[in-house]
Amino acid sequence: MYIVGEEEIEAVSSVIREKKLFRYQIGDQCDRFEARYAEYLGADHVGLTVSGSFALSAAMTALGLGPGDEVLIPAHTYMATATSVLTTGAIPVIVDIDESITISPQAIEDAIGPRTKAVVVVHMWGAACDMDAIMKIARKHNLFVIEDACQGVGGGYKGSKLGTIGDIGAYSFNYYKNMTCGEGGAFVTSDPRLAERAKCAIDPCHFYWNGKADGLEPFSSNGARASEIQGAMLNVQLDRIDEIISKMRDEKKRILAGTAGLGNLGLHPSPIHSPDHDCAAHVMYLMPSAQQADRFVEVFPTVIAGKTGRHTYTEWDHVLRGAGAAHPAMNPYNHPDNAACRRTYDKDMCARSLDILYRTVMVPTDPEHDDAEIEAIIHNIGVAAGVSAGEIATEDANIKQTTELDPAKFDSKSNDI
Numbered sequence: 001m002y003i004v005g006e007e008e009i010e011a012v013s014s015v016i017r018e019k020k021l022f023r024y025q026i027g028d029q030c031d032r033f034e035a036r037y038a039e040y041l042g043a044d045h046v047g048l049t050v051s052g053s054f055a056l057s058a059a060m061t062a063l064g065l066g067p068g069d070e071v072l073i074p075a076h077t078y079m080a081t082a083t084s085v086l087t088t089g090a091i092p093v094i095v096d097i098d099e100s101i102t103i104s105p106q107a108i109e110d111a112i113g114p115r116t117k118a119v120v121v122v123h124m125w126g127a128a129c130d131m132d133a134i135m136k137i138a139r140k141h142n143l144f145v146i147e148d149a150c151q152g153v154g155g156g157y158k159g160s161k162l163g164t165i166g167d168i169g170a171y172s173f174n175y176y177k178n179m180t181c182g183e184g185g186a187f188v189t190s191d192p193r194l195a196e197r198a199k200c201a202i203d204p205c206h207f208y209w210n211g212k213a214d215g216l217e218p219f220s221s222n223g224a225r226a227s228e229i230q231g232a233m234l235n236v237q238l239d240r241i242d243e244i245i246s247k248m249r250d251e252k253k254r255i256l257a258g259t260a261g262l263g264n265l266g267l268h269p270s271p272i273h274s275p276d277h278d279c280a281a282h283v284m285y286l287m288p289s290a291q292q293a294d295r296f297v298e299v300f301p302t303v304i305a306g307k308t309g310r311h312t313y314t315e316w317d318h319v320l321r322g323a324g325a326a327h328p329a330m331n332p333y334n335h336p337d338n339a340a341c342r343r344t345y346d347k348d349m350c351a352r353s354l355d356i357l358y359r360t361v362m363v364p365t366d367p368e369h370d371d372a373e374i375e376a377i378i379h380n381i382g383v384a385a386g387v388s389a390g391e392i393a394t395e396d397a398n399i400k401q402t403t404e405l406d407p408a409k410f411d412s413k414s415n416d417i
């Protein structure tokens with residue numbers, strides 16, 4: 001969560017005051033948000049739901065994924081990317097990321113097999129995936145592309161908003177995200193058929209409320225309808241998102257410029273695919289070794305990408321164990337149609353990703369950081385880099401030659417952790 005204030009309180013209060021708490025036939029906040037967010041994204045259809053996890057699962061249901069299908073996912077993402085594949089009955093196949101911390105296009109191409117139907121690309125920590133390369137591979141091999149933009153709200157890739165480049169995308173509006181209503185999510189697509197199916201996945205009674213679209217057969221699903229309170233809060237947050245992102249982007253640019261002379265201490269910025277459209281929620285550095293990254297975070301207490309506790313495949317215990325559903329008969333790993341899919345995992349399977357993840361340190365930005373705090377961050381990164389490299393000499397005369405941290409207050413924990 002970045003900025004929430006009186007405007008959100010007023011928007012939510014008026015929904016309660018007016019007793020307009022249900023989206024269909026009573027209130028208009030969800031409808032308004034869906035229309036406004038679709039326009040903001042430059043896409044035709046947005047559908048609100050209760051979480052990013054459900055938005056992902058609805059997106060995959062809309063595509064018709066199911067038993068017999070493999071879906072490629074990156075080794076580094078929140079585990080809902082993997083579990084949402086399993087909700088459809090399909091099997092997630094885990095592939096490497098690259099230095100950008102996002103899925104490696106080469107790893108996608110190498111992993112494509114006869115059962116591969118789709119790839120979920122995750123704009124992790126708000127950093128865009130290499131979408132040009134990914135879309136080229138996907139079109140060549142006839143794969144669906146699902147964009148997990150849960151962490152990428154407000155960000156873009158070469159002018160298109162994250163989530164709108166593939167066949168269908170998903171966002172999260174949980175507490176930690178760039179735009180929040182505490183808990184919430186949405187899908188986006190410009191394909192009307194996918195939109196209708198995703199809405200049916202979100203609400204089994206969707207056709208009662210909205211009318212039945214021609215040629216579409218409703219199917220059974222769970223209920224995950226958004227509330228007007230979510231819609232009201234998101235309508236305010238949507239007015240804030242561009243300013244939030246632009247402030248984080250400015251801060252990131254300043255930090256990168258201020259630490260550019262620290263390469264000789266092993267501080268190398270991670271590659272960014274579309275820097276001018278980056279969410280910029282983090283400044284990421286790829287250190288020469290895991291030990292050096294460990295020493296860095298001892299001084300500057302931020303987060304190593306591979307050590308968040310839940311964003312790397314080695315931490316997805318139930319997926320690795322093949323516990324794909326609550327009931328064994330519903331478990332995709334047991335489903336006969338999945339017999340020819342790659343269904344086993346081991347903790348060393350993406351060693352290249354682990355190497356990168358244990359070397360990547362993430363310094364969070366914050367739209368509310370002031371100049372003094374940004375200067376303190378730049379200074380402290382210099383100190384931590386010096387200590388972690390075992391020396392304090394830098395090429396940059398502006399970085400103070402000291403091991404003393406600037407005590408200015410800022411939250412150095414990673415965003416979205």
Ligand SMILES: Cc1ncc(COP(=O)(O)O)c(C=O)c1O
Pocket residue numbers: 050051052053054056077078080081122124148150151172173174184185
């Ligand atoms: C990359 C990614 N995918 C999916 C999700 C799931 O979103 P939610 O927590 O809203 O269910 C998250 C949330 O943390 C996420 O970061």
